[in-house]
Amino acid sequence: MSIDVLVNVPVKDIKKSIIFYxxxxxxxxxxxxxxxxxxxxxxxxxxxxxxxxxxxxxxxRGKNTADAEKDIGVFVSFILESPEAVKKFAEVAKENGGDYYEVDLGISKEKLYFLEVEDLDGNILEPNWMVM
Incomplete structure (x- = not known):
């Protein structure tokens, strides 16, 4: 397996989270x-x-795992091929027990489109599409 970026995400129920992802x-x-x-x-x-x-x-090492329902330390952004792919990703998350919301940064959606997608624990994934 060749991976450049591997993100560790704490979850309460590993089996349910595998199905969700x-x-x-x-x-x-x-x-x-x-x-x-x-x-x-x-x-x-x-x-x-x-x-x-x-x-x-x-x-x-002695620190606490954040309760992602109340606190967020890190959220994961990644690029998808189109605004439609971003929306579909978010909708599939919601259909499977997650949720999503939109944040208006005042940037044209023709240049950047993203949604904040919450997994079953409240960890945030941020699928993006942007004009490079």
Whole structure:
């Protein structure tokens, strides 16, 4: 597996989160998963590893795992091929237990279109389309 960016995302229920991320188009990578982790590949450059809160706690040396329903430390932005793909990604998330919302930054949607997509735990993914 060749990945340039791997983002670790703490989740409360790993099995439900695997199903959710598969619905969004991520592919489960068994070879890099365990009962406490699930690597979900988007493409050859980008993947997410879902971590149970207990496993995540082992990696953060005495710090607390944020409750993503109340606090956000990091959210993950990535590029999709069109505004329609961004909207579809968000709608699939909502159909499968997540949610999404739009933030108006005053930038023309002909140049930049993005939505804030929440997973089952409230972690935010930000699919984007932009004119480079």
């Amino acid at each position: 598969e619905c969004l188009g991520f592919k489960y990578v068994k070879e890099f998963s365990s009962e406490d982790t699930a690597t979900m590949k988007w493409n050859d450059n980008f993947a997410i590893t879902l971590l149970t809160h207990g496993f995540h706690k082992k990696l953060i």
